[in-house]
Amino acid sequence: MKRWADRKRRFREFKEGDQVLVKLYQHGRIRGVHKGLIRRYEEPFTVLKKVDNVAYKVELSESLSQLYPIFHVSLLKPFYQDPHDPLRNVPTGAPAGMRDEYDKIAEEILADRLVYHKNRAPTKEYLVRWHGLPEAEIS
Incomplete structure (x- = not known):
């Protein structure tokens, strides 16, 4: 069995200070977002220390500070910077943990309802009047 498992x-193995990419979507670490909308590996992080034979502590960015910083080695991938084109490996999508911010301010909630979905928990929807917008913009 060991022979087949090791194939x-x-x-x-990583050393302190190495740059690694972290796979965050693997074990549901980011809730509420479909895994197809999340990048496979997040930005390069610095390895702080080796915790166990197969676990490493990485320095997470401020937007991901709510996550536990220790990851199994299978969720890490070495980061190699391209010396000729430094922007080549820079991810272009929205980073994980990013929150949406709206430029509209809610003035009044006019109604709410519970929407039932097949094979999912029900969600709550609100009808909102936005501050400074006409009646046609109620959503």
């Missing part, structure tokens, strides 16, 4: 296993 595809890669032994990776």
Whole structure:
């Protein structure tokens, strides 16, 4: 059994200060967002220390500070910077943990309802009058 298990296993080891990419969507660490909308690996993070034989503590950015900073080695990937084109490996999508901010201010909630979905928990919807917008913009 060990022979078959080790066929595809890669032994990776990182040192303190190494740059790694972290796979965040793997175990549902980001809730409420479909995994297809999340990048596979997030920006390069610095390895702070080796916690165990297969676990590393990484320095997460401020937007991801709510996550536990220790990751299994299978969720880490070494980051290689391209010396000729430094912007080549920079991710272009929205980072994980980013919150939406709206430029509209809610003036009044006119109505609410509970919407039932098949095979999912019900969600609540609100009808909102926005501050400074005409009646046609109620949503």
